[in-house]
Amino acid sequence: MTSTRSRYLHGTDPREQKRLARLNTLINRASLRELALGGGERILEVGSGLGQFARDMARAVAPGGRVLGIERSREQIAGAVRAARAAGETGLVEWRRGDALDLPLRRGERGRFDLAHARFLLEHVPDPLRVVRGMVRAVRPGGRIVLEDDDHDVIRLWPEPAGFAPLWNAYMRSFKSLGNDPAVGRRLVALLHEAGARPRRNTWIFFGSCSGAPDFPAYVENAAGLLRGARRAIVEEGLLPARSFDAAIVALDAWKKRPDAAFWFAIAWAEGVRPPREEGKTSKPLKGRRV
Numbered sequence: 001m002t003s004t005r006s007r008y009l010h011g012t013d014p015r016e017q018k019r020l021a022r023l024n025t026l027i028n029r030a031s032l033r034e035l036a037l038g039g040g041e042r043i044l045e046v047g048s049g050l051g052q053f054a055r056d057m058a059r060a061v062a063p064g065g066r067v068l069g070i071e072r073s074r075e076q077i078a079g080a081v082r083a084a085r086a087a088g089e090t091g092l093v094e095w096r097r098g099d100a101l102d103l104p105l106r107r108g109e110r111g112r113f114d115l116a117h118a119r120f121l122l123e124h125v126p127d128p129l130r131v132v133r134g135m136v137r138a139v140r141p142g143g144r145i146v147l148e149d150d151d152h153d154v155i156r157l158w159p160e161p162a163g164f165a166p167l168w169n170a171y172m173r174s175f176k177s178l179g180n181d182p183a184v185g186r187r188l189v190a191l192l193h194e195a196g197a198r199p200r201r202n203t204w205i206f207f208g209s210c211s212g213a214p215d216f217p218a219y220v221e222n223a224a225g226l227l228r229g230a231r232r233a234i235v236e237e238g239l240l241p242a243r244s245f246d247a248a249i250v251a252l253d254a255w256k257k258r259p260d261a262a263f264w265f266a267i268a269w270a271e272g273v274r275p276p277r278e279e280g281k282t283s284k285p286l287k288g289r290r291v
């Protein structure tokens with residue numbers, strides 16, 4: 001498997017980069033809380049994107065800690081460097097270009113991290129197990145692997161805007177067209193197990209709001225931005241006609257002004273530990289289950 005097989009649906013145009021940055025402001029505090037960093041950890045951040053969360057972790061483990069961000073896209077690395085500079089945090093995180101499917105770690109780095117973390121990455125790779133195996137190998141025995149990802153099936157909007165269900169369905173199928181899994185969130189514990197880690201925690205991070213809450217427009221705008229960004233993939237693949245797509249987006253825009261609108265979503269979150277050396281053989285997959 002080579003890096004060229006991994007295809008990123010959202011791309012890196014400026015509008016999408018703004019969406020990703022805003023998404024970070026909505027979720028980073030909760031992600032950081034769940035990680036419960038103690039300080040001083042060496043952290044590997046896989047698929048580091050624009051790097052806001054890598055910098056949040058780096059601040060939390062300073063002094064003495066270290067964060068290495070691995071990211072495949074040149075544009076995202078450039079964006080991460082720019083954002084760090086603008087925040088006066090140049091040098092806080094080390095950025096390295098590379099593929100999560102074949103982690104570009106140097107001699108002496110593999111097996112030394114205290115934590116390997118990936119968020120919103122496994123949904124964009126055709127072989128998430130390969131990524132998680134690499135993360136398990138990257139941490140020391142006893143080190144943690146934390147995965148956060150989407151199970152797009154869990155979304156609820158009420159009262160449901162016209163055309164939203166077929167639109168979201170088409171969006172999920174656009175992941176499949178790229179060879180990726182839109183419901184990978186439900187598989188996180190199984191992936192940890194099969195990759196040789198010992199799963200030990202499974203939870204959700206609530207990602208929702210309702211009309212009247214100050215952050216509500218930002219949640220709806222994040223969903224609308226994801227959908228707009230995937231319009232071409234959805235329409236060109238014939239997953240939804242362009243006019244249905246556009247009508248559903250207009251309905252979503254109108255919906256967000258309703259006084260009774262509610263939006264629920266949740267990010268799957270799972271943690272495993274690399275077993276001590278004597279137990280460290282990769283676990284056998286459970287028969288008959290897709291992992």
Ligand SMILES: C[S@@+](CC[C@H](N)C(=O)[O-])C[C@H]1O[C@@H](n2cnc3c(N)ncnc32)[C@H](O)[C@@H]1O
Nearest residue numbers: 006047048049071072073076099100119120124
């Ligand atoms: C949705 S963004 C999430 C970024 C960051 N983890 C966050 O939570 O803000 C997914 C990132 O994974 C990167 N990515 C996708 N496939 C990758 C791969 N095979 N190796 C490394 N990075 C990859 C994309 O370029 C993008 O920056």
